[in-house]
Amino acid sequence: MKQLSILATALAASTTLACWAVAQQPPPSSSMGALMEGVSAESRACITCHETSTAPVVVQQWAVSRHAQSGVGCFECHQVDKGRKDGFEHFGQFISVVVTPKHCGICHDQETREFEASHHAQAGEILGSLDNILGDVVEGRPAAVNGCVKCHGSVIKVIKDGKLDPTTWPNEGIGRINPDGSKGSCSVCHSRHTFAASIARQPESCGYCHLGPDHPQSEIYAESKHGVTYRTLIGQMNLASRSWVLGKDYSAAPTCATCHMGATKDMPATHDVGTRLSWTLRPEVSIHLANWEAKRADMKKVCMNCHGANWINNFYVQYDSAVDLYNTKFADPAKAVMAKLKAAGKLGPSPFSEKIQWTYFELWHHQGRRARMGASMMGPDYVQWHGFYEVAKTFYSEFLPEAEALLPGVTADIKKSDANLWLQGLSKGDRDTIQQYYQKRYGE
Ligand code: HEC
Ligand code: HEC
Ligand code: HEC
Ligand code: HEC
Ligand code: HEC
Ligand code: HEC
Ligand code: HEC
Numbered sequence: 001m002k003q004l005s006i007l008a009t010a011l012a013a014s015t016t017l018a019c020w021a022v023a024q025q026p027p028p029s030s031s032m033g034a035l036m037e038g039v040s041a042e043s044r045a046c047i048t049c050h051e052t053s054t055a056p057v058v059v060q061q062w063a064v065s066r067h068a069q070s071g072v073g074c075f076e077c078h079q080v081d082k083g084r085k086d087g088f089e090h091f092g093q094f095i096s097v098v099v100t101p102k103h104c105g106i107c108h109d110q111e112t113r114e115f116e117a118s119h120h121a122q123a124g125e126i127l128g129s130l131d132n133i134l135g136d137v138v139e140g141r142p143a144a145v146n147g148c149v150k151c152h153g154s155v156i157k158v159i160k161d162g163k164l165d166p167t168t169w170p171n172e173g174i175g176r177i178n179p180d181g182s183k184g185s186c187s188v189c190h191s192r193h194t195f196a197a198s199i200a201r202q203p204e205s206c207g208y209c210h211l212g213p214d215h216p217q218s219e220i221y222a223e224s225k226h227g228v229t230y231r232t233l234i235g236q237m238n239l240a241s242r243s244w245v246l247g248k249d250y251s252a253a254p255t256c257a258t259c260h261m262g263a264t265k266d267m268p269a270t271h272d273v274g275t276r277l278s279w280t281l282r283p284e285v286s287i288h289l290a291n292w293e294a295k296r297a298d299m300k301k302v303c304m305n306c307h308g309a310n311w312i313n314n315f316y317v318q319y320d321s322a323v324d325l326y327n328t329k330f331a332d333p334a335k336a337v338m339a340k341l342k343a344a345g346k347l348g349p350s351p352f353s354e355k356i357q358w359t360y361f362e363l364w365h366h367q368g369r370r371a372r373m374g375a376s377m378m379g380p381d382y383v384q385w386h387g388f389y390e391v392a393k394t395f396y397s398e399f400l401p402e403a404e405a406l407l408p409g410v411t412a413d414i415k416k417s418d419a420n421l422w423l424q425g426l427s428k429g430d431r432d433t434i435q436q437y438y439q440k441r442y443g444e
C-alpha cells in the first residue's frame with residue numbers, strides 16, 4: 001500500500017500527463033513498447049504474460065486507457081496487502097481479482113468519498129425490504145443471485161484458499177460489500193479495462209440498472225426531448241474530452257450524467273447522484289428529501305444553461321402537481337385501506353399472501369413510480385399510458401373491489417371524496433362535450 005501511495009502522489013504531482021482526445025480510438029503514438037517503458041517492472045511482468053495467456057484482450061483494453069498513458073499498470077490496481085482474505089500468490093506477487101473503491105480511492109480520493117456518501121454505495125443493504133422477500137423467498141435465492149444482486153450487489157464471500165463464492169461472484173452490483181469492507185463497485189459504470197469516462201457519460205451505462213417496470217429512467221429519457229436530441233446529436237457531445245463542463249465543452253443535449261453528476265461553469269461534478277434531488281419517488285408515498293430546496297436549486301443550475309427561469313420554474317410546478325396528485329388521490333387512500341385491512345386481520349401471514357397485497361405492490365412499486373418518474377424527467381407516455389392510466393385502472397377496477405370483498409365498507413369514504421365523484425356518473429356538461437367532440441370529428 002505504501003508503494004501505491006508513493007506512486008499516487010507522484011502521479012498527482014505530474015501535470016504533463018499525455019492527453020489524447022478520443023478514448024474509443026487507439027492511442028495516437030504510444031506503441032506497446034512505449035507504454036511498457038512507462039509502467040512498473042511488476043506490471044511489465046503481468047503484461048508480458050497476459051498478452052499471450054489468460055484474457056489477452058484485457059491487455060489490449062488497458063493499452064488504450066488513460067491509465068496506460070499515465071503509467072498505471074496491472075500491479076498498481078490488483079496488488080493487495082497480505083492481510084486481504086481474497087488475496088493470493090500469483091507468479092511472485094500477492095494480488096486479488098476484486099479491485100475495490102477503497103483501492104481506486106488511493107488515487108481518486110474525491111470521487112471515492114462522494115461515491116461512498118451516495119445511495120449507490122448503500123444499494124447492497126436491501127435485506128429488510130419487501131422486494132427482498134419477493135426475490136429471496138417468494139421467488140427463490142437463485143432469482144436474487146442472478147437478478148437483484150447484479151444491480152444492487154451483496155456481500156462478496158471468500159471461501160477456502162481465497163477463492164470467491166460463486167453465489168456471490170461475479171458481482172458488479174453498485175453497492176456490493178467488498179472483502180476489504182468497502183462498499184460498491186466503480187467498474188460497473190467505468191467499464192474495465194478502458195475505464196473511459198466517455199462510457200460512463202452515456203445513458204446506456206446507467207441503463208444497465210435504471211430500466212424496467214419499477215424504475216424506467218432509461219425508457220423515459222429515451223422518449224424525452226432530451227434523449228431524442230442526444231441520440232441525433234451524439235457526434236457533438238464531445239464525450240471523450242478530458243474536461244466535460246456543460247456550456248463549455250458541450251451543449252447539444254443533457255445525458256443522465258449531465259443532470260445528476262456533471263459539472264457546469266458554476267458547479268463541480270459529483271459522484272453522489274443524490275445531491276440534486278428534491279423528492280424521493282421510490283416509496284409508497286413520495287416525500288421531500290432533507291434539505292430539498294438546496295438540492296433542487298443545484299439541479300436548476302444545470303437546466304438554466306439551456307433554458308430560461310420561467311420554463312424551469314413552471315416545469316417544477318407541473319412535476320410537483322403530478323407527485324401531489326399521485327400521493328393524495330391514490331397513494332394515501334390506498335395505504336390507509338391496507339392499514340385497516342391489516343388491523344382487521346384480513347391480510348394473511350406474509351406480505352404476499354392475499355391477492356390484494358400483489359395488487360397494492362404493483363400500484364405503488366410499478367405503476368405509481370412510473371407515473372411519478374415519467375413526470376420528473378419529461379417522458380409524457382410514462383406519465384400517462386404506462387403511469388396514471390395503469391394507476392387508475394388498478395385502483396378503481398382491482399384494488400377498491402378487492403378491499404371491499406375482504407372488508408365491506410372499508411372504501412366508502414374514498415368513494416365519497418371529491419376526487420372520486422366521477423364514480424357517481426359524469427355531469428351533463430361533460431357528457432355533452434364528449435358527444436359534440438365525436439360528432440365533429442367522425443360525424444357519429
Ligand atoms: C507467467 C504468466 C502470468 C503472470 C506473470 C501473471 N499472470 Fe495473471 N494469470 C495467468 C494465468 C495463466 C491465469 C489464469 C489461471 C489462474 O487463475 O491462475 C491468470 C489469472 C489472473 C487473474 C484472474 C484470476 C481469477 O481468479 O479470475 C488476474 C486478476 C490476474 N491474473 C492478474 C495478474 C496481475 C495483476 C499480474 C501481475 C502482478 C499477473 N496476473 C501476472 C498468468 C500470469
Ligand atoms: C484501474 C485499475 C485496473 C487496472 C490498471 C487493471 N485492472 Fe484488471 N481489473 C480491474 C477491475 C475493477 C476488475 C474487475 C473486478 C472487480 O469488479 O473488482 C479487473 C478484473 C481483471 C481480471 C478478471 C477479468 C474477468 O473478467 O475474469 C483480470 C484477468 C485482470 N483484471 C487482469 C488485469 C491485467 C492483466 C491488467 C494489466 C494489463 C489489469 N488487470 C489492469 C481493475 C484494473
Ligand atoms: C435491473 C437492476 C435491478 C434489479 C434486477 C433490481 N433492482 Fe432494486 N433498484 C434498482 C434501481 C436502479 C433502484 C433505484 C430506482 C430509483 O431510484 O428510481 C432500485 C431500488 C430498489 C429499492 C428501493 C431502495 C430505496 O432506497 O428506497 C429496493 C428495496 C430494491 N431496489 C430491492 C430490490 C430487490 C430485493 C430486488 C430483487 C427482487 C431488486 N431490487 C432488483 C435496480 C434493480
Ligand atoms: C454511477 C456511475 C459511476 C460510478 C459508480 C462511478 N463513476 Fe466515476 N464517473 C462517472 C461519470 C458519469 C463520470 C464523468 C463525469 C463528468 O465528466 O461529468 C465519471 C468520471 C470519473 C473520473 C474522471 C474525473 C475527471 O475529472 O476526469 C474518475 C477519476 C472517476 N470517475 C473515478 C471513479 C471512482 C474511483 C469510482 C468508485 C469509487 C467511480 N468513479 C464510480 C460515473 C460513475
Ligand atoms: C495508482 C493510481 C491509480 C489507481 C489505483 C486508479 N487510477 Fe484511475 N487514473 C489514474 C490516473 C493517473 C489517471 C489519468 C488522469 C488524467 O488523465 O488526468 C486516471 C484516470 C481515470 C479515469 C478517467 C478516464 C478518462 O477517460 O478520462 C477514470 C474513470 C478512472 N481513472 C477510474 C479508476 C477506477 C475505477 C479505478 C479503480 C478500479 C482507478 N481509476 C484506479 C490513477 C489511478
Ligand atoms: C449497477 C446498477 C446501477 C448503475 C449502473 C447505476 N445505478 Fe443509479 N441506482 C442504483 C440503485 C440500486 C439505486 C438505489 C439505491 C438505494 O437507494 O438503495 C440507485 C439510485 C440512483 C439515484 C437516486 C439517488 C438517491 O440519492 O436517491 C440516482 C439519481 C441514480 N441512481 C442515478 C444514476 C446515474 C445517473 C447512473 C449512470 C451514470 C446510475 N445511477 C447508474 C443502481 C445503479
Ligand atoms: C434533463 C435532466 C435529466 C436527465 C437527462 C436525467 N434526469 Fe434523472 N432526474 C431529473 C430530475 C429533475 C429528477 C427529479 C428530481 C427531484 O425530484 O427534484 C430526476 C430524478 C431521477 C431519479 C430519482 C428517482 C427516485 O427514485 O426518486 C433517478 C434514479 C434518475 N433521475 C435517474 C436518471 C437516469 C438513469 C437518467 C438517464 C437514463 C436520467 N435520470 C436522466 C433530471 C434528469
Ligand code: HEC
Nearest residue numbers: 225226229251252253254259299302303305306312315378
Ligand atoms: C444541454 C441543454 C439542456 C439541458 C441541460 C436541459 N435541457 Fe431541457 N431541453 C433541451 C432541448 C434541446 C430540448 C428540446 C427543445 C425543442 O423541442 O426544440 C429541451 C426540452 C425540454 C422540455 C420540453 C419537453 C416537453 O416534453 O415539452 C422541458 C420541460 C425541459 N427541457 C426541462 C428541462 C429541465 C427541468 C432541465 C433540468 C433538470 C433541463 N430541461 C435541462 C436542452 C436542455
